[in-house]
Amino acid sequence: MKPTAINEFLLQKYHIQLPYQRIYRARRIIQEINEGSYSKFYARLPAYDGLVLEKNLGSKFIIEYESRQEHELDTVDPVFLRVFICFCACARDFLKGCTPFLGIDGCHLKGRYDGVLLSAISVDGNKGLFPVAYTVVEVECKESWLFFLNHLHDVIDPEDTKRLLNFMSDKQKGLADVEFEINAIKSMDTTIYEWLIKDPKKLWARHAFDVGPKSEYITNNMTYSFNQWISAIRTKPILTLIDALRLKLMDRMYHKFHKGQSFYGTITPMVRKKLIKIQETSRDCISHGGADDEFEVIELGGRREMFHPLDDLADLREDGPIYGVVQSPRLRRIQGRPQKSRRKDPDEALNGESSQRSTSLRCSKCNMVSHNKRKCKRPPMKDKRASSSQTVGVKVALNSIYSSLVFSCLLAAAIVGIALNRTVLILNSDVKDLELLGLNPDFTLLIMLLFALHLETGTLGCQNV
Structure with a gap:
């Protein structure tokens, strides 16, 4: 503790103030007691x-x-x-x-x-x-x-x-002495001074240095x-x-x-740690051996660039340095619901389907591939199906064929009834009457159903015609 600090301590603690020399002598006596005498x-x-x-x-x-x-x-x-x-x-x-x-x-x-x-x-x-x-x-x-x-x-x-x-x-002081001596030589003879400084100062004592010892320390x-x-x-x-x-x-x-x-x-x-760092750096080099202790090293130019971290993006300003505040682009919307999945090519597999499709997807509305009727965004094409007259003709032909088959069955049943002279009784009798006449009820009901079906089909066919 310095004498001034001791004096301040005594003034604050005991409210006394002593001369500087007295405090200095007292401190020296205490130091000699604790640390020993200097002399x-x-x-x-x-x-x-x-x-x-x-x-x-x-x-x-x-x-x-x-x-x-x-x-x-x-x-x-x-x-x-x-x-x-x-x-x-x-x-x-x-x-x-x-x-x-x-x-x-x-x-x-x-x-x-x-x-x-x-x-x-x-x-x-x-x-x-x-x-x-x-x-x-x-x-x-x-x-x-x-x-x-x-x-x-x-x-x-x-x-x-x-x-x-x-x-x-x-050697700061020694260098200062050298500068002083050089200036003294310059004042005495400029010719000697010019001969002396024609070579750099760092070469003046090079003859006294050994090239063998080397060290990485420069301070x-x-x-x-x-x-x-x-x-x-x-x-x-x-x-x-x-x-x-x-x-x-x-x-x-x-x-x-x-x-x-x-x-x-x-x-x-x-x-x-230094060897590990050198090993990591040597990855960019290729060595070619020339002798036992001589190598030719080629340094590659790769692996030198890196990404540098950025500051917090919340601190970015919204006003630009040249054009002012940059606005968002115009919003473009296509008609229909926005598409969330990528549009796939015809040879790609749809979600949940195999990659090998037997037939390509074709729209029934525009007759184009790669989409269906639900996702179609083009106008419908002109229908090229058959006319109504041709359709009615096909239906009449089918009804005629069916009526002919039914009529053939009824004709066969009528021939059987005539042969037995009981046809009228079949059409106007109940099931009990038929049993009394000796006819099979199941067979008789089948004939009646076929006859009724023939009449209904013939009526429908006439209406279609």
């Missing part, structure tokens, strides 16, 4: 050095002192200048499983004695931050950077000449993330700062170890 902790660094090297074999803890001895016989205590720290676990894991990339940067400390913390940050196999080494120096200068880089070189296995690394740093964001990660301890005393950073690294590596035990196979999840 006395420098004297404990050598003992802390031995403790770290005892518990973490192979680590680097190098302290550099500033000697204020003016003469050889003077006995003056050494003054702290710089310290380099690299734990053995960080160095080995970087060499075994991290990306061959190091981002170097520094951040200012906010304690009583200020200082700058320089760090070297790499990227692990799962695209996470991996601190390799760090150092606390007095200021960010050439000597302090050489102290840090020389010890870092000793840590990352200098005997392995085949190892290729990529370094990235913030130094991992160092900025690291500086933000330790922002809460940048105000602590030197010993508290170094030990708090050790605890943060230890917790980070512990959680990464347990998280790595849940990984399947040797490929990390982030790399697996």
Whole structure:
């Protein structure tokens, strides 16, 4: 809490107001009680050095002192200048499983004695931050950077000449110095200046770069993330700062170890996602092998377009940008009930019928195919059926044939009755009288019905004629 915030708290809580310097001194005393003394902790660094090297074999803890001895016989205590720290676990894991990339940067400390913390940050196999080494120096200068880089070189296995690394740093101030020197050369001799700038500036130091190491990282964001990660301890005393950073690294590596035990196979999840994405993209490519490690890849042009989602259609306006409000088209209605089903061809099957029809559908009204009389929309055609005179003639001919058959039956019955001299009695007697005469009643009734039918048919035929 800042002194101004403490003063406001005291004013609101206890209604007292103290001078700024008094609150500042009181806060510093409380910080020394809780976190330790800023000055006395420098004297404990050598003992802390031995403790770290005892518990973490192979680590680097190098302290550099500033000697204020003016003469050889003077006995003056050494003054702290710089310290380099690299734990053995960080160095080995970087060499075994991290990306061959190091981002170097520094951040200012906010304690009583200020200082700058320089760090070297790499990227692990799962695209996470991996601190390799760090150092606390007095200021960010050439000597302090050489102290840090020389010890870092000793840590990352200098005997392995085949190892290729990529370094990235913030060279903004260095570039500003280069521009200043170029302007100075221009003011001295324009000929040298023109010879110097005839080539692009990015080619001036190309001879010093190796074409072997390559990396996909083009920014130094991992160092900025690291500086933000330790922002809460940048105000602590030197010993508290170094030990708090050790605890943060230890917790980070512990959680990464347990998280790595849940990984399947040797490929990390982030790399697996990247490989899946590359595999999906490779579907648009065709490869032709040329050698064991050489392929010719042809990228196809398909599968590049996609449908993009639209906004809510309820927000659409009804007024057009040019012609105004667009109206609906004119309604067209055909005479009759609207047709709901599709009009089928003659060779298609109707609903519920077989696809093979014996005869085509023909309208009895217009004599056309593909519809019936109920769905016909054309005027009726002229009837070409036979005339009424021809129809009456056919009926008369049929009645004559039928009358002839009936008359033949009656004639046969009459001949039988005459032969027996009982014809009149048959026509004018009852059934009991016929039985007395010795005739069969059933046969006699059949003759009478045939005779009555003949008379009725003959009357109808005469009327039709």
